[in-house]
Amino acid sequence: MITRTDELKNRIEARKHELLAKYNELKADSRKEAIESRDKLKTRLDEIEDYLKDGWDNLTDNVQEKLNRWLDKN
Numbered sequence: 001m002i003t004r005t006d007e008l009k010n011r012i013e014a015r016k017h018e019l020l021a022k023y024n025e026l027k028a029d030s031r032k033e034a035i036e037s038r039d040k041l042k043t044r045l046d047e048i049e050d051y052l053k054d055g056w057d058n059l060t061d062n063v064q065e066k067l068n069r070w071l072d073k074n
Contacts, residue, residue, distance in 0.1 A: 008064060009056055011071055012048065019045055044073070 019041050026038040051066050059067075 005056065005059060005064070008067055012052075012067055015071055016045065016048060044070075 023038060023041045023045065026034045026041070029035075029038075048067075048070055051063055051070065054063075
């Protein structure tokens with residue numbers, strides 16, 4: 001049976017891979033807009049890594065709420 005944490009983890013991992021793919025595409029683009037977009041993506045990716053620094057096994061309700069808000073951001 002899939003738990004709430006497992007579902008959240010799957011959603012986070014899918015979104016993270018999506019952002020990483022965009023980030024890697026933008027790395028080769030030297031236009032100002034691309035650099036700004038790449039910087040924003042890097043900030044979002046760093047944010048998720050910070051939330052998960054203690055690992056998936058140690059998620060508090062507060063961290064789970066932050067992760068859900070992170071997913072809701074465009």
